[in-house]
Amino acid sequence: xxxxxxxDVDGSIHDLEPVEGWRVMxxxxxxxxxxxxxxxxxxxxxxxxxxxxxEWAAKVPPPREExxxxxDELPLVQDTSRLSCQIIxxxxxDGLRLKLVEE
Ligand code: FES
Numbered sequence: 001x002x003x004x005x006x007x008d009v010d011g012s013i014h015d016l017e018p019v020e021g022w023r024v025m026x027x028x029x030x031x032x033x034x035x036x037x038x039x040x041x042x043x044x045x046x047x048x049x050x051x052x053x054x055e056w057a058a059k060v061p062p063p064r065e066e067x068x069x070x071x072d073e074l075p076l077v078q079d080t081s082r083l084s085c086q087i088i089x090x091x092x093x094d095g096l097r098l099k100l101v102e103e
Pocket of ligand 1: 025036037038039040041042043044045046047048049083084085086
C-alpha cells in the first residue's frame with residue numbers, strides 16, 4: 001500500500017492512502033485534513049499550497065511555468081513549495097512527505 005505522509009498546520013502527522021492518477025490536492029482534500037483546492041486544479045487559487053520535504057523535492061516532476069508564476073504571488077513561499085493540484089500521484093511518489101501551509 002502506498003502512503004503520503006502529511007504534516008498539518010498543527011504539526012500532526014497523517015499517513016494517507018493515495019489514489020493512482022489523482023492530483024495530490026484531491027487526495028489531501030478527500031481525507032479532510034484542511035486542504036481547500038478551491039479552483040479544482042486550474043492554478044487560479046493557490047489554496048493547495050504545500051511544502052515538500054527537501055528530500056522529495058527533486059523526485060517530484062518539476063513545476064510548469066504557470067505554477068511558478070502562481071507560487072511567486074504567495075507570501076509564505078519556500079524553496080520546496082508546490083501547488084499540490086499540479087502533482088499527479090503515481091507509484092514512484094510512494095512515501096512522499098509534505099507539509100500543509102497556513103495561509
Ligand atoms: S487548487 Fe487552485 S491552484 Fe491548486
